[in-house]
Amino acid sequence: MKTxxxxxxxxxxxxxxxxxxxxxxDEVGRGPxxxxxxxxxxxMPLDDIIEGVDDSKKLSEKKxxxxxxxxxxxxxxxxxxxxxxxxxxxxxxxxxxxxxxxECIEGLEVRPDVVLVxxxxxxVSVPCIxxxxxxxxxxxIGAASIVAKVYRDRLMREYSRKYPExxxxxxxxxxxxxxxxxxxxxxxxxIHRRTFIKNFWEDPENPKP
Numbered sequence: 001m002k003t004x005x006x007x008x009x010x011x012x013x014x015x016x017x018x019x020x021x022x023x024x025x026d027e028v029g030r031g032p033x034x035x036x037x038x039x040x041x042x043x044m045p046l047d048d049i050i051e052g053v054d055d056s057k058k059l060s061e062k063k064x065x066x067x068x069x070x071x072x073x074x075x076x077x078x079x080x081x082x083x084x085x086x087x088x089x090x091x092x093x094x095x096x097x098x099x100x101x102x103e104c105i106e107g108l109e110v111r112p113d114v115v116l117v118x119x120x121x122x123x124v125s126v127p128c129i130x131x132x133x134x135x136x137x138x139x140x141i142g143a144a145s146i147v148a149k150v151y152r153d154r155l156m157r158e159y160s161r162k163y164p165e166x167x168x169x170x171x172x173x174x175x176x177x178x179x180x181x182x183x184x185x186x187x188x189x190x191i192h193r194r195t196f197i198k199n200f201w202e203d204p205e206n207p208k209p
Contacts, residue, residue: 023114024043025040032173039097044140056145068150114126114128165185166182184200
């Protein structure tokens with residue numbers, strides 16, 4: 001089992017190289033059939049570690065919500081951005097995610113000396129280090145993953161009230177059987193990613209040849 005100390009290995013490395021502000025970046029929502037992909041960049045103080053920060057997928061919703069408040073309160077700086085369904089359909093999910101992550105980094109009120117990012121290679125104005133499974137290996141990436149996850153989950157609960165047929169509060173836009181069955185019965189709602197549902201729903205305005 002990973003410990004907090006394990007999760008500071010990259011932060012220590014770059015601190016020892018003279019980096020003062022180390023940002024973590026992560027995304028949530030690359031796989032869902034609807035809604036945005038949400039990204040967060042966060043710079044955390046490394047002399048006041050928050051216990052329990054981990055890959056957001058490993059934490060309960062209650063734990064994530066509690067950590068979100070602590071992280072956003074203690075952060076040196078943080079920025080949340082998202083790319084909506086139209087952007088995802090227009091340029092594809094990977095490019096939309098990269099663009100969103102870059103906007104987060106460039107939008108931080110404090111300029112980071114180095115950025116640790118979960119897996120994705122980015123072209124930004126500061127050194128950016130991709131780390132495979134970074135949300136489970138890096139404290140600052142884990143913090144970013146929690147903030148992004150809570151923000152997106154709250155947004156999907158709001159959408160669920162607007163589009164109750166799709167059970168978005170429960171599935172957060174992911175392709176559960178109930179969700180797919182609802183698309184087949186009611187058609188997509190305005191926030192569905194058309195490029196993600198084309199295998200089981202045909203747009204009457206753009207039928208397949």
